Amino acid sequence: MRSLLRVQMGSLTVERGDLPSELTTLGGRALTSTLIAAGVPPRCHPLSASNKLVIAPGLLSGTVAPCSGRLSMGAKSPLTGTIKESNSGGMAAQTLGRLGIGAIVVEGIPEDPKARYVLRIDANGAEITAAPELAGLGNYDTVARLREQHGEKVACISIGPAGEMRLCAASVAVTDIEGRPTRHAGRGGLGAVMGSKGLKAIVLDAAGCERPASHDPEALKAASKRFAKHLGEHPVTGQSLPMYGTNVLAEVINAAGAYPTRNFSDGTFEGVDAISGETERETMIARKGNPTHPCHTGCTIRCSSIYVDEKGEYISKGPEYETVWAHGANCGISDLDAIARMDRADDDIGLDTIEMGATFGVAMEGGLLAFGDHEGVLRLLDEVRQGTPLGRILGSGAAVTARAFGVSRVPCVKGQALPAYDPRAAKGIGVTYATSTMGADHTAGYAICQNVLGVGGNVDPLKPDGQVALSAALQQATAAIDSTGFCLFIAFCVLDVPDAGQAVVDLINAHCGTEWSGDDYLENLGRATLRTERSFNQAAGFTAADDRLPDFFTTELLAPHNSVFDVPDKELDATHAGL
Amino acid sequence: MQDSDAAITVAVTLRSILRKFRPDPKDRNPFPVRLAEGGTVADLIHRLGVHEKLAKLVFVDHVRADSTMELRDGSRVDIFPPIAGG
Numbered sequence: 001m002r003s004l005l006r007v008q009m010g011s012l013t014v015e016r017g018d019l020p021s022e023l024t025t026l027g028g029r030a031l032t033s034t035l036i037a038a039g040v041p042p043r044c045h046p047l048s049a050s051n052k053l054v055i056a057p058g059l060l061s062g063t064v065a066p067c068s069g070r071l072s073m074g075a076k077s078p079l080t081g082t083i084k085e086s087n088s089g090g091m092a093a094q095t096l097g098r099l100g101i102g103a104i105v106v107e108g109i110p111e112d113p114k115a116r117y118v119l120r121i122d123a124n125g126a127e128i129t130a131a132p133e134l135a136g137l138g139n140y141d142t143v144a145r146l147r148e149q150h151g152e153k154v155a156c157i158s159i160g161p162a163g164e165m166r167l168c169a170a171s172v173a174v175t176d177i178e179g180r181p182t183r184h185a186g187r188g189g190l191g192a193v194m195g196s197k198g199l200k201a202i203v204l205d206a207a208g209c210e211r212p213a214s215h216d217p218e219a220l221k222a223a224s225k226r227f228a229k230h231l232g233e234h235p236v237t238g239q240s241l242p243m244y245g246t247n248v249l250a251e252v253i254n255a256a257g258a259y260p261t262r263n264f265s266d267g268t269f270e271g272v273d274a275i276s277g278e279t280e281r282e283t284m285i286a287r288k289g290n291p292t293h294p295c296h297t298g299c300t301i302r303c304s305s306i307y308v309d310e311k312g313e314y315i316s317k318g319p320e321y322e323t324v325w326a327h328g329a330n331c332g333i334s335d336l337d338a339i340a341r342m343d344r345a346d347d348d349i350g351l352d353t354i355e356m357g358a359t360f361g362v363a364m365e366g367g368l369l370a371f372g373d374h375e376g377v378l379r380l381l382d383e384v385r386q387g388t389p390l391g392r393i394l395g396s397g398a399a400v401t402a403r404a405f406g407v408s409r410v411p412c413v414k415g416q417a418l419p420a421y422d423p424r425a426a427k428g429i430g431v432t433y434a435t436s437t438m439g440a441d442h443t444a445g446y447a448i449c450q451n452v453l454g455v456g457g458n459v460d461p462l463k464p465d466g467q468v469a470l471s472a473a474l475q476q477a478t479a480a481i482d483s484t485g486f487c488l489f490i491a492f493c494v495l496d497v498p499d500a501g502q503a504v505v506d507l508i509n510a511h512c513g514t515e516w517s518g519d520d521y522l523e524n525l526g527r528a529t530l531r532t533e534r535s536f537n538q539a540a541g542f543t544a545a546d547d548r549l550p551d552f553f554t555t556e557l558l559a560p561h562n563s564v565f566d567v568p569d570k571e572l573d574a575t576h577a578g579l
Numbered sequence: 580m581q582d583s584d585a586a587i588t589v590a591v592t593l594r595s596i597l598r599k600f601r602p603d604p605k606d607r608n609p610f611p612v613r614l615a616e617g618g619t620v621a622d623l624i625h626r627l628g629v630h631e632k633l634a635k636l637v638f639v640d641h642v643r644a645d646s647t648m649e650l651r652d653g654s655r656v657d658i659f660p661p662i663a664g665g
Contacts, residue, residue: 235661236663
């Protein structure tokens with residue numbers, strides 16, 4: 001039986017109980033969203049005592065199932081005002097799985113808003129201790145001190161100064177295999193929620209703990225082996241991602257004319273070659289970095305990497321596709337070293353790289369600095385770290401910054417910045433941005449697969465036809481995957497190989513003792529989760545009118561296709577009709 | 580890439596694991612390929628010596644193309660193996 005930890009930041013107490021029986025077949029996003037919907041008043045202020053931060057490993061995290069180490073974090077988002085689930089790789093989910101914990105619910109706020117606390121969880125229990133010495137520290141220094149104190153085998157979940165300042169672009173960091181805070185639940189400002197609760201870090205120590213017990217260990221082992229074989233044999237999960245990482249996409253999205261450039265004013269970037277996945281890999285190899293690296297144990301895809309400078313000194317993890325785009329093309333910057341330093345700064349301050357790249361794109365359009373000014377970006381990131389008035393505006397995200405600088409091209413849905421695909425040249429992802437329960441989020445229904453990559457079929461990216469049905473199906477499937485602990489990248493294989501999808505269901509049944517069909521899996525973890533999330537958002541005041549892209553996407557032509565986003569509103573409103 | 584009957588020239592890029600099929604694998608710049616008029620994407624891929632299953636994604640002037648598409652003089656052709664990420 002997995003445990004539910006209730007952490008009261010008002011009384012500084014922790015209660016440990018069994019996960020209620022109706023929640024035992026839920027994990028990850030299904031669990032965070034269910035617990036938030038049940039316990040958070042939809043209209044509460046996200047930084048008030050009424051909000052809760054819920055942290056849940058996936059249903060299979062900690063088991064031998066390959067690539068099952070994703071950690072879900074949820075709350076009412078201070079950035080979007082909606083329910084939010086943001087997930088991360090790193091070592092925390094695997095560690096929580098071994099600790100037998102299904103979810104941590106952090107409630108209330110401490111009496112002293114300046115107080116900082118650390119929650120430690122190990123085989124003996126959980127305790128909260130005051131940690132004034134960590135106040136204001138970046139994630140790197142925070143984690144270094146915690147590892148010094150608690151040992152190098154612990155996993156850490158932490159926030160940087162941005163979270164402590166409760167800025168809306170604040171992320172929550174998770175340590176990777178090397179113990180560096182490089183994996184982030186970036187989206188939606190969940191770092192600010194953690195900061196509002198005075199919780200600087202969570203230390204997880206699974207010493208003495210075994211893998212979680214499975215209903216049928218032999219069946220789990222057999223399905224894991226089958227699934228790992230499929231992942232290894234698929235050209236994307238077995239070859240492309242391990243070799244080039246996520247940034248392999250830069251060239252292909254640019255070739256498709258869907259690579260947002262200089263604050264979404266163009267669909268191709270003339271400097272893409274200098275920041276491409278191929279350049280990134282060659283740079284890492286030449287400098288003796290590491291281009292193929294797992295972000296958590298049990299990951300067979302290994303799309304992570306380690307980026308070093310010309311002297312071979314560590315700068316950051318290899319910047320991901322979204323980060324390279326956000327701080328690169330979207331800001332007119334084509335210097336990979338500078339982007340790696342921005343990635344390091346974002347990770348250390350505790351900021352969402354997508355939101356910050358979009359913020360600087362808006363700030364550049366507003367005249368705060370010139371497109372291409374990478375030194376200016378690094379200087380302004382330091383202002384965010386210091387908490388200057390300008391830094392706090394920037395750390396509040398693209399929508400706030402656009403208002404502060406009088407910018408009308410604001411690439412946000414429900415207050416959250418769009419990721420690295422222009423919806424005028426990939427209209428399926430535009431439907432996802434508009435209608436997801438999370439604000440603009442590519443991972444919520446990754447239609448780029450069918451719009452651009454030819455994975456799981458083909459849907460013409462430039463026509464409105466078929467985009468709503470595509471996005472709807474993907475949003476349901478994604479909510480299910482986000483609940484399992486599986487990395488979303490398994491979908492590239494699952495969409496192409498029917499038995500890989502069956503293996504996912506077999507793994508769940510073997511571990512949990514369920515007898516789900518494929519549709520049961522989609523219903524119980526996917527559609528039910530979306531219904532819960534949409535119901536919360538409606539109660540929070542969101543309507544169909546909020547499920548829209550910013551108007552400029554429907555009126556400004558995007559080169560090179562000279563296209564606009566033209567999926568009719570009526571069709572957008574029907575996206576979730578099948579729930 | 581010479582062809583005595585050539586009537587059109589296209590600019591080609593080959594990315595990631597297809598780099599070995601470039602004239603110079605280290606040079607990422609587009610390189611010219613001459614084809615007979617009416618030459619298709621399939622003709623181009625055959626000329627380059629790339630197995631058709633490896634050339635999964637082909638963009639001609641930023642539009643996804645299938646193997647039967649006829650190429651035009653001056654077109655830009657970007658060819659990728661199976662790729663995904665994000």
